[in-house]
Amino acid sequence: MITTARVTDGWGRSLEHLTDNTCQLAIRRSVAEDAPRIVEVVDTVCAERLFMRTNRYVPTPAWERALRAPDEHLDHVILLAMISERIVGWCQVYPASDDTGDVGIGILKPYREHGIGTVLMTQAIAWAGAQGLARLTADCFVTNARSIHLFQKLGFAIVGRCRFAGDTQDSALLERRL
Numbered sequence: 001m002i003t004t005a006r007v008t009d010g011w012g013r014s015l016e017h018l019t020d021n022t023c024q025l026a027i028r029r030s031v032a033e034d035a036p037r038i039v040e041v042v043d044t045v046c047a048e049r050l051f052m053r054t055n056r057y058v059p060t061p062a063w064e065r066a067l068r069a070p071d072e073h074l075d076h077v078i079l080l081a082m083i084s085e086r087i088v089g090w091c092q093v094y095p096a097s098d099d100t101g102d103v104g105i106g107i108l109k110p111y112r113e114h115g116i117g118t119v120l121m122t123q124a125i126a127w128a129g130a131q132g133l134a135r136l137t138a139d140c141f142v143t144n145a146r147s148i149h150l151f152q153k154l155g156f157a158i159v160g161r162c163r164f165a166g167d168t169q170d171s172a173l174l175e176r177r178l
C-alpha cells in the first residue's frame with residue numbers, strides 16, 4: 001500500500017513550516033531495509049519516557065518479524081509516515097489472535113499535531129479491514145489524552161483500564177470493531 005498526498009490536499013494541517021511547499025507526506029509499508037531507521041525513530045519516541053511503556057525499542061518476536069522480514073509476515077504491518085524520505089512516524093499492527101490485531105503508533109515530536117497520526121492510523125485501520133480482521137486493540141497510558149483522543153476519533157472505545165507490570169500508571173485498553 002502506498003499513499004501519497006500533497007500537503008495542500010488537506011491530509012496534514014499546516015505542514016508547510018516543517019517542509020517546503022513542494023514536500024509531500026507519504027504513507028507506505030516498511031521494507032526490511034528500513035529496519036535501522038525505524039528502530040532509531042522508535043528509540044527516540046521511547047526515550048521521551050512519557051508515552052511508551054519502555055524507554056527504548058524492545059525486539060519482541062512480533063517487532064522483529066515485521067522489521068526484518070515483512071515480506072514473509074504479511075499479517076504484520078509497519079506503516080511509515082515519510083516526509084522528504086525521512087521517517088517521521090510509524091503505526092504497527094501485529095496479530096493478537098486469529099481475528100484481532102494490536103495497534104501502536106508514534107510520531108517524532110516536531111511532527112506531532114499536524115494530522116499525520118490521523119492519516120497513519122486511518123491507513124492502518126483500512127489495512128486491518130482489508131486483511132479480514134474483525135477487531136483492533138490498543139493500550140495507552142490514561143494520561144496520554146492526545147493519543148486517547150486520536151483513538152476515539154477513529155472509532156476506538158475504551159473497554160477497560162489496567163496497570164501493566166513495571167508501570168507506574170494505568171493504561172486505557174481500547175478496542176475497535178472492523
Ligand SMILES: CC(C)(COP(=O)(O)OP(=O)(O)OC[C@H]1O[C@@H](n2cnc3c(N)ncnc32)[C@H](O)[C@@H]1OP(=O)(O)O)[C@@H](O)C(=O)NCCC(=O)NCCS
Pocket residue numbers: 045051052104105106107108111112113114115116117118119139140141144145146147149150153
Ligand atoms: C499520539 C500521536 C501518535 C498522535 O499523532 P499526531 O500526528 O500528533 O495526531 P494528529 O495531529 O493527527 O491528531 C491529534 C489530535 O489530538 C488532539 N489533541 C492534542 N492534544 C490533546 C490533548 N491534550 N487532549 C485531547 N486531544 C488532544 C488534537 O486536537 C487532534 O485532534 P483533532 O484532529 O480532532 O483536532 C502523536 O502525538 C505521538 O506520537 N505522541 C507520542 C507517542 C504516543 O503517545 N504514542 C501513542 C502511545 S499509545
